Amino acid sequence: MRVNLTINGHPRGDEIEPRLLLVHYLRDVAGLTGTHVGCETTLCGACTVLLDGKAVKSCTVLAAQADGASVTTVEGLAKDGGLHPIQEGFWEEHGLQCGYCTPGMMMAAVDLLSRTTNPSEDEIRHALEGNLCRCTGYQHIIKAVQYAAEKMRAAAGR
């Protein structure tokens, strides 16, 4: 079957098998390997991308379901050679060690920051419940999100 969608602002269309999962479509067909395959059981969040602006676990979405949608992957965060505030936050606050969970963490954080500009620590922890990190103990990830929130508020003049 044919799917047509927009990935990181670029429209594309491909012939796919209906059973192809979105995460494999992104990695193997579109060549965007920043989205990671983790548990494959909708638990770990490593495969999180934005589907029409909302964080989803792409191991549990069929590429066919994304037909007509707009997908944002971690590769779509940086603009004009500059890091997205969430990427900068992970850099500045040491939000990663091995980095495996990082793309998913960042996409879940971007969903949160699209809903609220000044999340509390509890709200950040709640919003990242669907993403597992086995290195950091989460503390620095929380700080990274707080960094990004502050930076985005400053940029928006709030």
Place this chain on the structure above:
Amino acid sequence: MFPGQFEYHRATSIKDALDLLKQFGDDAKLLGGGHSLIPMMKLRLAQPAHLIDVTKIAELCAIGESNGKIAIGAAATHDTVANSSLVRAKLGLLAEAAAAIGDVQVRNRGTIGGSLTHADPAADYPAAALALEAEIRLDHEGGSRTVKAADFFLDLMTTAVQPGELLTQVSCAPIPSGTGYAYLKHPHPASGFAMVGAAAIVTLDRNGKFATVRVAVTGLGPKAFRANAVEAALAGKAADAATITAAAAKSADGIDALADIHASADYRAELARVYVRRAIQAAVARAKA
């Protein structure tokens, strides 16, 4: 892990979905957000030859008010239900249950119709639907019927939905002002599913006694249920801690509690007694506020 082969069909209307259901019969499964079905297909526990995606049917995504009821389209996601200003204002219990499901990524995909028809014994929505006395609309070729939540859940992952039927809408009477409600659960630490979840709706009379009380429990038995013994023990009684604790002690009476790797039957029964007590206490506190 990936599913077996199937054909994907995107239904454009309720009629289109029903036509596809008729055409493919038992070889077809309806696809909502897919957050129960796709994992089952990856494990090859389900291998439908045809998937009928109903999530792009505009009618099924709407939330509105009609004939004095709040009507929620079957394809409304948990996130949409949890954040709908109408649901939050008039069906707060349902919004609370929706917000308690899984994690944000799951809530962004999973749908109320999918969750109800899947009827996982540990799902959150069934307890809220039972406590709210929700009405569930099932469409079939040439008509529709309405099933009360109390008659909808039949057994473990088994509902009143018949072959050829599509769950299209869940409707509930708005929760009147002065009513207290709460949905509380003990989530499984990994999956977020309810080890046990309890929904309570109460109103108090001018003397602080229970005027109405509805309590429903999920996660304990093979299907969610109304805790009739608890309700009977509270009716007309003073809403004090001792009365509530004594009533909540009946939460697991007559229920064949589930036992699995996560929790024994005894532990689940104790969780039910504790969470029913807490849910009633929280609902009473809100009714007084």
